[in-house]
Amino acid sequence: MKRNGSKSSTQSARGQTGAGLLFALPWIIGFLAFGLYPICMSFYYSMTDFNIFQAPKWVGLANYTELLSDEKFYKSLWNTIYMVILATPIDLLIGLLLAVLLNQKIRGLPVFRTIFYLPSIVPIVASSLLWLWILNPQYGLLNGLLKTLGVYQPNWLMDPRFTKPSLVIMGVWGVGNIMIIFLASLQDVPRSYYEAAEIDGANAVQRFFHITLPSISPVIFFQLVMGIIGCFQYFTQAYLLIGGSTGGGLNGTSGGAENSMLFYALYLFHNAFGYFKMGKASAMAWILFVIVLVVTAVLFKTQDKWVSYGDQ
Amino acid sequence: MVTSKSGGKGNPQIGRTAAKIAAYVLTVACAVVFVFPFLWMLSTSLKTQQEIYSFPPTLFPHKVYWNNYFLAVTKMPFLRYTWNTVAISVLCVVGQVLSSAMVAYSVSKIKWKGSKVLFPVIISTMMIPMQVTMIPLYIIYNKLGLVGTIVPLTLPAFFGGAYYIFLMRQFFKTIPDALFEAAKIDGARETMIFFRILLPLSRPVLASVAIFTFLASWSDFLGPLLYLNKQEQYTLSLGLQAFMQEHYVEWGPLMAASAIFTVPIVILFFFAQSYFIEGITVTGMKG
Numbered sequence: 001m002k003r004n005g006s007k008s009s010t011q012s013a014r015g016q017t018g019a020g021l022l023f024a025l026p027w028i029i030g031f032l033a034f035g036l037y038p039i040c041m042s043f044y045y046s047m048t049d050f051n052i053f054q055a056p057k058w059v060g061l062a063n064y065t066e067l068l069s070d071e072k073f074y075k076s077l078w079n080t081i082y083m084v085i086l087a088t089p090i091d092l093l094i095g096l097l098l099a100v101l102l103n104q105k106i107r108g109l110p111v112f113r114t115i116f117y118l119p120s121i122v123p124i125v126a127s128s129l130l131w132l133w134i135l136n137p138q139y140g141l142l143n144g145l146l147k148t149l150g151v152y153q154p155n156w157l158m159d160p161r162f163t164k165p166s167l168v169i170m171g172v173w174g175v176g177n178i179m180i181i182f183l184a185s186l187q188d189v190p191r192s193y194y195e196a197a198e199i200d201g202a203n204a205v206q207r208f209f210h211i212t213l214p215s216i217s218p219v220i221f222f223q224l225v226m227g228i229i230g231c232f233q234y235f236t237q238a239y240l241l242i243g244g245s246t247g248g249g250l251n252g253t254s255g256g257a258e259n260s261m262l263f264y265a266l267y268l269f270h271n272a273f274g275y276f277k278m279g280k281a282s283a284m285a286w287i288l289f290v291i292v293l294v295v296t297a298v299l300f301k302t303q304d305k306w307v308s309y310g311d312q
Numbered sequence: 313m314v315t316s317k318s319g320g321k322g323n324p325q326i327g328r329t330a331a332k333i334a335a336y337v338l339t340v341a342c343a344v345v346f347v348f349p350f351l352w353m354l355s356t357s358l359k360t361q362q363e364i365y366s367f368p369p370t371l372f373p374h375k376v377y378w379n380n381y382f383l384a385v386t387k388m389p390f391l392r393y394t395w396n397t398v399a400i401s402v403l404c405v406v407g408q409v410l411s412s413a414m415v416a417y418s419v420s421k422i423k424w425k426g427s428k429v430l431f432p433v434i435i436s437t438m439m440i441p442m443q444v445t446m447i448p449l450y451i452i453y454n455k456l457g458l459v460g461t462i463v464p465l466t467l468p469a470f471f472g473g474a475y476y477i478f479l480m481r482q483f484f485k486t487i488p489d490a491l492f493e494a495a496k497i498d499g500a501r502e503t504m505i506f507f508r509i510l511l512p513l514s515r516p517v518l519a520s521v522a523i524f525t526f527l528a529s530w531s532d533f534l535g536p537l538l539y540l541n542k543q544e545q546y547t548l549s550l551g552l553q554a555f556m557q558e559h560y561v562e563w564g565p566l567m568a569a570s571a572i573f574t575v576p577i578v579i580l581f582f583f584a585q586s587y588f589i590e591g592i593t594v595t596g597m598k599g
Contacts, residue, residue, distance in 0.1 A: 041448035131349070
């Protein structure tokens with residue numbers, strides 16, 4: 001083939017196909033083994049009664065109908081939707097606010113950027129422990145501050161009304177990643193747009209809403225989609241904070257105060273590895289899959305209305 | 313003409329300065345709020361149990377109490393946990409960098425029909441919730457007797473991750489084809505081009521992928537929770553969680569352990585800041 005050189009183009013094209021396939025092989029094998037096959041099996045398991053120790057037994061749609069009359073299922077779904085609606089916009093807004101602040105050609109930018117970014121890479125177990133301590137009702141930093149100010153001190157993780165706000169506060173501490181992305185996109189907005197607007201007499205607020213926001217709307221959209229998909233899978237923080245605030249064991253199946261932190265992925269985990277109801281948990285996984293697909297599709301439908309991709 | 317700059321209504325010059333100062337004050341205020349939890353972690357890790365439980369809380373310990381750090385590394389097999397975590401992370405980094413680079417090369421620089429189909433498929437797999445594959449994978453590993461080993465935590469890294477493939481592809485696309493054409497005329501095979509030309513030119517993106525993979529496996533909790541069931545296999549994440557379950561009220565050692573767990577990440581950030589920023593920017597902006 002090497003010797004033939006340009007003589008036979010079909011042969012070299014075949015060589016390219018071979019090489020392309022060869023280099024893509026890791027992903028193809030990985031996808032079949034860790035993606036497609038498990039996905040199909042998950043669908044099959046969702047139709048079975050399966051506890052891992054005995055062979056799966058076919059039950060048709062029984063797991064799905066069981067879920068439809070399972071109060072905890074609805075509770076976990078509601079908790080998750082609550083988080084999606086509360087946490088995602090707050091994270092995006094604060095991420096954007098910090099990015100806008102840092103985009104003012106501020107002195108000491110690298111220092112501030114580091115300060116805002118670092119919390120987002122703290123290992124999740126370490127940050128959860130830290131917040132468990134900060135939110136400690138009696139001795140925590142936050143209630144210490146509130147007490148000094150003479151303000152009402154919530155029981156945070158022990159009070160079902162405050163568990164989700166606690167998680168949101170903790171999440172806001174980790175918006176550094178989103179901030180970096182927004183900051184980069186802000187810096188990409190051509191200066192000439194602003195100069196033109198300024199000549200037309202637009203003030204800072206008008207410039208922000210008519211130039212900045214439309215210019216970075218694709219980035220906001222992408223972050224919104226990823227944020228929502230991530231939020232539907234909210235698990236680790238809830239698992240750790242419940243374990244820490246109730247002292248439950250490793251295989252605990254607690255959902256926190258009045259199940260207020262029983263998120264969808266957590267209840268799924270309880271079903272699979274706490275109660276060993278693999279079939280029911282698989283059914284939950286498929287329902288989650290469908291929800292994520294539908295939500296993403298709906299978001300993509302709305303994007304014509306508010307996302308502008310410019311002309312490049 | 314010159315005076316018209318500061319003319320106009322409401323003196324925009326002063327308004328602009330005021331806005332700048334307001335923005336600066338707000339930034340500093342936010343920065344204080346963001347730094348505080350870190351300070352609190354360090355502060356608690358250096359206090360005696362007695363001072364930790366006193367009111368009002370103090371930011372600076374009356375007497376620096378280093379003993380918490382000693383307790384943290386002796387009350388649990390800290391070195392063991394660290395070694396386990398490092399071993400898993402390093403294996404993941406090696407596997408991920410190599411496999412993702414190969415796949416990214418295939419879908420960006422090799423001209424074959426499959427690449428146009430394959431790339432969108434790879435990207436769309438990012439939408440699959442991991443819960444869908446979690447249970448069947450656990451069952452497979454269980455059947456193969458691999459639960460309780462590090463195989464389930466490291467093997468998948470050798471088959472390329474969608475995020476990392478995407479990140480690398482974006483970078484590879486910026487390398488001029490002419491470089492490869494020249495090598496091909498000289499008779500170089502794809503493998504040689506990959507190792508001799510592409511990889512050396514792509515050090516920045518390889519570094520980004522290595523860093524993100526390291527971060528992810530260093531901090532991973534769910535994976536070890538599912539697959540590591542003997543204490544001597546625990547990673548720092550799992551070990552720290554187990555420690556919390558046993559010593560719930562000992563915030564001094566707990567915060568000391570958290571600090572030790574976090575420090576390597578902070579150091580990594582300071583040495584490789586630009587790779588962090590570049591990597592996040594590319595994956596976050598061009599969906």
